[in-house]
Amino acid sequence: MPEGHTLHRLAGRQRKLLGGKTVAVTSPQGRFAEGAAVVDGMVFHTAEAWGKHLIQRYRPFAGARRSGERLIHIHLGLYGAFSEQTAPMAPPVGQVRLRIEATDVGVDLRGPSACQLYTPADLDALVARLGPDPLRRDARPERAFAAIARSTRPIGALLMDQKVMAGVGNVYRAEVLFRAGIDPYRQGTRISHDDFEALWADLVTLMRVGVRKGRIHVVRPADDHGAPSYAADRPRTYVYRRAGEDCRICGTTVAHAVLDGRNLFWCPACQR
Template sequence: MPEGHTLHRLARRQQRVFGGAPVRVSSPQGRFVEGAADVDGMVFAKAEAWGKHLIQHFRPVGTTARTGRRMIHVHLGLYGSFTEAPAPLPPPVGQVRLRIEGHQVGTDLRGPTACELFTAADLDDLIARLGPDPLRRDVDPARMLAAIARSRRPIGALLMDQKVIAGIGNVYRAEVLFRARIDPYREGRSLPGADVAAIWEDLVALMRIGVRRGRIHVVRAEDDHGPGSYAPDRPRTYVYRRAGDPCRICATTVRTAEMDGRNLYWCPNCQV
């Protein structure tokens, strides 16, 4: 599943190529026909991300008033993806849930967990359910700090809980805990508030790098050596998907286990 920086980067891209102009919207697959028809021909006003959720805003042509505005909510889930091509787009291939076509560029959405019309109330409900997003400058981490401070759950589970903090996936969870030298099994309430605040600040910095570069970069320059990670085209990681390999810092074997249905990676020597 894409991590939060991917959705923010996607929102920026869609804002850049579609923003401020009318777009043609359709559902070749047929599963979003009414929703697509509702915004077809409208101006693509804005795209934004909240955690792993993409919100596309549309407004009627010729007006900047809020009356008549529409939103589409997309959650990519495990299998969803957008593909982009120059306009006019060729006939659709595969199960295209949503097609947006501007004057020069078009994009097709396949396989999302959610693709639906949203109201302002729907968006408010979504935001209320999510924890703060490190990539949004309009959020306060206080909710996250308070949730972790009172929880008996392990910090490794809390960081993956979108109600605690939005947009964090398995890679950032594993890597930020390693960088902080924190055992993923420690109870949230056992961590000093300063340590949790430092995790937040590190996530803000790392995820902004991810947005700028289009890929996760978590290894500090002084540690950026040795074998690559789990695939030739992937950036180096400290522990993520390196189970059985030596830790880049202390050479202890990196361990893995399952936590809340997801694979966890950590160094038992560095993270105590």
């Protein structure tokens, strides 16, 4: 599932491609036909992300009879993806849930777990149940610390809980805990405020790099050598997907377990 930086990068890309343009909106697949009809012919105002959720905002063009902003909420899930092409767009291929076409460019959305019209109240409810997002300037990290500090769950589970912190996925979870030297099984109640502030600051830095580069980069330049990355098209990691290999720092075998249904990786020597 895409981590939060991917959604923020998508939002920025869609603002650049479509922002301020009147768009034709359809659902070639048909599953979002009624929703598409509501925003068809409106102006694509902006897109923004909260964690792993994307919100598109549409407004009437000047002089239009209808008024008021309309929202589309998208969650990509495991299989959702956007693709772009110049306009006029070619006939849709495959199960295109949402097609947005301006005069010069368009995007198709396939395979999302959610694509639905939202009201402002729906968005308020979504934001209320999400933890702070390290990539949003309006984030309130103290909310995340309060949730962590009162919990006996492992910090490795809490960082992945979108109600605690929005947008953090498995790669960032494993790598930021390694960089902080924190055992993923340490209870939330044993995470000091200084620990949390360091984790939050590192997540902000790393996830901003992810937005800028379009890829996750987590290994410090001084450590960016030795064993190759876990896949040919991925940058190196310290522990993520390196179970059984030597730690890049101390040589201890990287450990693996399953925590709350997700693969967990850590170095037993570096993370105490």
